[in-house]
Amino acid sequence: MAKRSIALLAGGVGAAKFLRGLVRIAEPHRITIIVNTGDDEQFYGLHVAPDLDTITYTLAGVVNRKNGWGRAGESFRALGELERFYGPAWFNLGDRDLATHLYRSERLHEGAALSEVTAEIAARFRIKARILPMSNERVHTHVKLKGRPALPFQEYFVRRRARGSVEAIELRGIEQARPAPGVLEALAGADAVIIAPSNPFVSIGPILGVRGVREALRAVRDRVVAISPIVGGRSVKGPADRMLRGMGHEVSARGVANFYRDCAGAFVLDEADRRQLEAVRRLGINAVATDTIMSSPARAAALAAAALAAVGNHA
Amino acid sequence: MAKRSIALLAGGVGAAKFLRGLVRIAEPHRITIIVNTGDDEQFYGLHVAPDLDTITYTLAGVVNRKNGWGRAGESFRALGELERFYGPAWFNLGDRDLATHLYRSERLHEGAALSEVTAEIAARFRIKARILPMSNERVHTHVKLKGRPALPFQEYFVRRRARGSVEAIELRGIEQARPAPGVLEALAGADAVIIAPSNPFVSIGPILGVRGVREALRAVRDRVVAISPIVGGRSVKGPADRMLRGMGHEVSARGVANFYRDCAGAFVLDEADRRQLEAVRRLGINAVATDTIMSSPARAAALAAAALAAVGNHA
Numbered sequence: 019m020a021k022r023s024i025a026l027l028a029g030g031v032g033a034a035k036f037l038r039g040l041v042r043i044a045e046p047h048r049i050t051i052i053v054n055t056g057d058d059e060q061f062y063g064l065h066v067a068p069d070l071d072t073i074t075y076t077l078a079g080v081v082n083r084k085n086g087w088g089r090a091g092e093s094f095r096a097l098g099e100l101e102r103f104y105g106p107a108w109f110n111l112g113d114r115d116l117a118t119h120l121y122r123s124e125r126l127h128e129g130a131a132l133s134e135v136t137a138e139i140a141a142r143f144r145i146k147a148r149i150l151p152m153s154n155e156r157v158h159t160h161v162k163l164k165g166r167p168a169l170p171f172q173e174y175f176v177r178r179r180a181r182g183s184v185e186a187i188e189l190r191g192i193e194q195a196r197p198a199p200g201v202l203e204a205l206a207g208a209d210a211v212i213i214a215p216s217n218p219f220v221s222i223g224p225i226l227g228v229r230g231v232r233e234a235l236r237a238v239r240d241r242v243v244a245i246s247p248i249v250g251g252r253s254v255k256g257p258a259d260r261m262l263r264g265m266g267h268e269v270s271a272r273g274v275a276n277f278y279r280d281c282a283g284a285f286v287l288d289e290a291d292r293r294q295l296e297a298v299r300r301l302g303i304n305a306v307a308t309d310t311i312m313s314s315p316a317r318a319a320a321l322a323a324a325a326l327a328a329v330g331n332h333a
Numbered sequence: 334m335a336k337r338s339i340a341l342l343a344g345g346v347g348a349a350k351f352l353r354g355l356v357r358i359a360e361p362h363r364i365t366i367i368v369n370t371g372d373d374e375q376f377y378g379l380h381v382a383p384d385l386d387t388i389t390y391t392l393a394g395v396v397n398r399k400n401g402w403g404r405a406g407e408s409f410r411a412l413g414e415l416e417r418f419y420g421p422a423w424f425n426l427g428d429r430d431l432a433t434h435l436y437r438s439e440r441l442h443e444g445a446a447l448s449e450v451t452a453e454i455a456a457r458f459r460i461k462a463r464i465l466p467m468s469n470e471r472v473h474t475h476v477k478l479k480g481r482p483a484l485p486f487q488e489y490f491v492r493r494r495a496r497g498s499v500e501a502i503e504l505r506g507i508e509q510a511r512p513a514p515g516v517l518e519a520l521a522g523a524d525a526v527i528i529a530p531s532n533p534f535v536s537i538g539p540i541l542g543v544r545g546v547r548e549a550l551r552a553v554r555d556r557v558v559a560i561s562p563i564v565g566g567r568s569v570k571g572p573a574d575r576m577l578r579g580m581g582h583e584v585s586a587r588g589v590a591n592f593y594r595d596c597a598g599a600f601v602l603d604e605a606d607r608r609q610l611e612a613v614r615r616l617g618i619n620a621v622a623t624d625t626i627m628s629s630p631a632r633a634a635a636l637a638a639a640a641l642a643a644v645g646n647h648a
Binding site: 063096098099102103112113116120127138142 | 379408412413414415418419431432435442453457458
């Protein structure tokens with residue numbers, strides 16, 4: 019077990035899968051997870067935080083493994099009735115999941131900060147790792163599709179099933195967003211900072227956009243390692259490849275490495291992209307190749323070990 | 334079918350049972366139900382209105398018939414998870430039921446009046462009768478037990494299962510409560526006003542306490558008929574008998590009639606209490622005896638017909 023402290027920049031499902039491995043090789047109480055909240059949305063008057071919940075449910079062992087999000091053994095009775103009032107539902111909120119949103123919403127309404135509520139929820143799920151929202155201020159990611167007005171992220175991602183050519187990502191509210199308490203300290207104090215294999219634009223991008231985060235990473239760049247979510251020119255999951263293409267980036271591991279070059283000193287790409295190692299190294303990044311497909315917690319653990327080794331931390 | 338318009342002052346379960354009969358002999362769209370909201374409570378940040386929902390679910394045919402409240406075929410998955418955050422639950426909120434509370438709470442939060450939201454919910458359940466909350470202002474019924482501070486009604490009724498000797502009922506906020514739009518008009522314009530066999534203190538009392546309601550009833554007293562919830566010296570259901578006793582009233586149909594004497598010109602008591610007819614008549618009330626035990630909708634319909642007949646309305 020690595021005794022060192024680790025910070026992870028995380029989106030949802032990909033980051034959660036990675037965490038299932040990371041907690042096998044590092045002590046959970048030494049891990050701080052800084053989570054994207056740009057995807058958060060209000061549904062039925064409730065504050066829903068998909069990435070925070072995916073991370074929380076995964077670490078608690080209550081996630082629906084097939085989907086990678088939501089609760090295992092979930093039912094949708096309330097949602098069926100909500101349709102009576104609101105019309106057809108396009109965002110799945112399960113009955114068990116609702117409890118989390120009710121608690122979060124009531125606490126926020128009482129004036130608690132999202133970081134406090136997130137810690138309370140994690141504690142009730144007996145999670146030892148520290149889960150931080152990137153900010154207590156609201157950032158609302160919008161996706162601009164060709165020939166259309168910008169859509170809130172969940173409408174693009176869930177309702178439209180990520181269809182359409184993405185021209186731009188708008189991070190509304192990002193200028194006002196300050197890092198949540200503990201975020202900058204975790205980055206400055208970590209022996210290793212890992213950027214999870216999440217979508218660079220809509221999962222990691224919002225975190226990097228929060229005031230001071232990019233600077234904090236630059237200050238410890240040689241301890242920062244990013245993992246490519248692009249393998250063989252395609253996203254392992256989700257629309258990252260189409261976003262890279264739509265916004266004029268190279269759709270490759272190298273394209274992702276280039277996106278992170280100012281703040282990540284190391285980069286892990288998949289064996290399938292081994293021939294890009296040199297190109298990434300020419301960006302001034304310590305590139306390594308390994309198996310990045312996390313088809314089991316054991317494989318995720320091996321990937322986590324490789325990422326830590328790339329910044330000089332050995333499990 | 335009576336073509337005349339009817340107003341019903343209603344609490345929860347007893348009034349709902351009565352309505353199952355009333356809608357058999359009167360046209361639903363000519364019925365206005367004025368419902369107690371003193372029992373309303375906030376749970377998990379949601380505005381729960383037990384009496385409104387019992388009436389609505391009953392008229393929609395989706396009520397749990399065994400309990401008399403809540404939804405049929407209900408599950409409690411969300412509640413089980415809410416206990417993770419809030420500790421053991423003492424108020425049963427089902428998954429289907431939650432949808433109603435979510436909708437109501439969001440609309441109220443948006444600034445809608447409770448009467449608007451109540452009408453919207455009734456419309457979504459295709460209810461033809463008009464359901465009005467007694468007031469759009471918050472009245473919060475508290476129960477003062479011997480030797481204890483006053484408790485919110487649901488804590489007394491559900492959490493403590495109505496145990497303890499009731500010394501007084503406090504209707505907090507009643508001085509500021511104005512009748513909801515349509516309440517006074519319904520009373521003034523009705524061919525018959527029926528006071529349901531609900532608890533006189535905690536179900537009907539709050540409605541009578543709303544500014545102008547008692548006066549409106551007095552003005553049409555000869556068209557107002559109350560139905561006794563006390564049969565053979567005991568409540569058919571609930572703690573009305575103990576409340577009468579605790580607050581120094583006679584625990585009898587006559588005791589209830591006396592409570593309503595200023596605003597009800599007629600009174601229906603049970604055959605079992607036939608010997609009290611004369612005593613009630615001496616209060617200046619047109620008393621009639623019939624079977625008041627509503628063991629079926631048909632029996633409830635017969636009771637409704639008897640009540641209407643007592644104020645000169647014949648089905």
